[in-house]
Amino acid sequence: MQHPSNIEHALILCYTVPTKEMNEYGLRASLGDDVYFDESTVAFEAHIAKIAGKEAGLFLPSGTMSNQVALRTHLQQPPHSVITDARAHIYRMEAGGAAFHSQANSIPIFPENGHHLTWEDIEPRIVSGTDVHVAPTRIIALENTLNGTIIPQEDVSEISKNARARNIIMHLDGARIWHVAIETRMSMKEICDPFDTVSLCFSKGLGAPIGTCLVGPKAFITKARWFRKLFGGGMRQTGYLVGCAAYALTHNFPLLPRVHALTRRMQRGLEDIGVGILSPAETCILFYDPSPIGVEYWEIVERAAALEKPINLNGSRIVMHIQTSSQAVEDFLDLVRTLKEEKAKAGWTPDQAPRKKQNPFRDVYVKAVKPN
Ligand SMILES: Cc1ncc(COP(=O)(O)O)c(C=O)c1O
Numbered sequence: 001m002q003h004p005s006n007i008e009h010a011l012i013l014c015y016t017v018p019t020k021e022m023n024e025y026g027l028r029a030s031l032g033d034d035v036y037f038d039e040s041t042v043a044f045e046a047h048i049a050k051i052a053g054k055e056a057g058l059f060l061p062s063g064t065m066s067n068q069v070a071l072r073t074h075l076q077q078p079p080h081s082v083i084t085d086a087r088a089h090i091y092r093m094e095a096g097g098a099a100f101h102s103q104a105n106s107i108p109i110f111p112e113n114g115h116h117l118t119w120e121d122i123e124p125r126i127v128s129g130t131d132v133h134v135a136p137t138r139i140i141a142l143e144n145t146l147n148g149t150i151i152p153q154e155d156v157s158e159i160s161k162n163a164r165a166r167n168i169i170m171h172l173d174g175a176r177i178w179h180v181a182i183e184t185r186m187s188m189k190e191i192c193d194p195f196d197t198v199s200l201c202f203s204k205g206l207g208a209p210i211g212t213c214l215v216g217p218k219a220f221i222t223k224a225r226w227f228r229k230l231f232g233g234g235m236r237q238t239g240y241l242v243g244c245a246a247y248a249l250t251h252n253f254p255l256l257p258r259v260h261a262l263t264r265r266m267q268r269g270l271e272d273i274g275v276g277i278l279s280p281a282e283t284c285i286l287f288y289d290p291s292p293i294g295v296e297y298w299e300i301v302e303r304a305a306a307l308e309k310p311i312n313l314n315g316s317r318i319v320m321h322i323q324t325s326s327q328a329v330e331d332f333l334d335l336v337r338t339l340k341e342e343k344a345k346a347g348w349t350p351d352q353a354p355r356k357k358q359n360p361f362r363d364v365y366v367k368a369v370k371p372n
Helices: 022-028 039-050 063-074 098-101 121-123 155-165 177-184 188-192 219-232 237-275 298-303 328-343
Strands: 056-060 079-083 103-109 137-143 168-173 199-200 212-216 275-280 285-289 317-319
Touching: 022 237, 039 056, 039 137, 039 168, 039 188, 039 199, 039 328, 056 063, 056 168, 056 219, 056 237, 063 098, 063 168, 063 188, 063 212, 063 219, 079 121, 079 298, 098 103, 103 121, 103 275, 137 155, 137 317, 168 177, 168 188, 177 188, 177 199, 177 237, 212 317, 237 275
Parallel strands: 079 103, 079 137, 137 168, 168 199
Antiparallel strands: 056 212, 199 212, 275 285, 285 317
């Protein structure tokens, strides 16, 4: 694939690619060895810590490593447990890392309101006391955005206030936190204040090739640096990577309102066609269900990949980003409309739509599977 030289170029719904401008900026950074504190990387870590209102920062290769290093640094003596949203990346998508790296029991909770965790969800699941059968809760790990949805800050504050009163650590998987800042207009510091540690990614919505910063207290980051090395994440010439991340923060962060508007446009378009929405477009992600128009995911995936300007999807999840053109959204909607018409011509009627149980805890991730 060629480097796009402007943000409207790519008709891709799944991932970003670095631009020429980003690469050129990245190449201006220092060339030091970051295991021994590269100059650009140290400056970047300090900058990210400052905007998040924390004492120190640590640059890591991935969001997964950042979350796992955070857990491992916080969790020093098992038995212990971590409370998460049952849909959270740290619980579902990190290969059981909390158990593997930190010997921690995970306590996954589905939010009662179907949207975000509240203190009412969490309180009854906290493990405490001296009963030897149980693993005391040491961390509450929230995720914001989660599936592209935003946790109301009042709920975050309420959870944090109660957690702190019980000496429970608050960690935030803020891989996509930039979207929260854009939508809520809160400062990064305000968003991060209820947490002891926060993981922030540059390689998702901001469009850098690689990189996550873990921020928190100075002593915590010093120890986390040790675990980063132990996990194999001590990197050498990271200057180029932080240069790209810095470029992304300066130039791509301001592009996010357009991305959110495009995602809302996608939702409206799908609803107009009669497609179901499993999780709404609050930022840059939405989950949809084509069964009300008689279409299956695999049909959309196949046909979208075969378009003149292909669109990559793999199921119910649609992720928009700074390189998604508005044309890609219209092409996708045209395709779904066409499929609906084809089904109707073939005799499909809405009463054939599968009857689905209304279950607020249902999984919104549905993989496209073509029947044999
Ligand atoms: C919320 C969240 N946390 C963590 C990660 C993991 O990031 P990485 O793929 O860089 O390991 C992702 C990846 O998409 C994510 O969406």
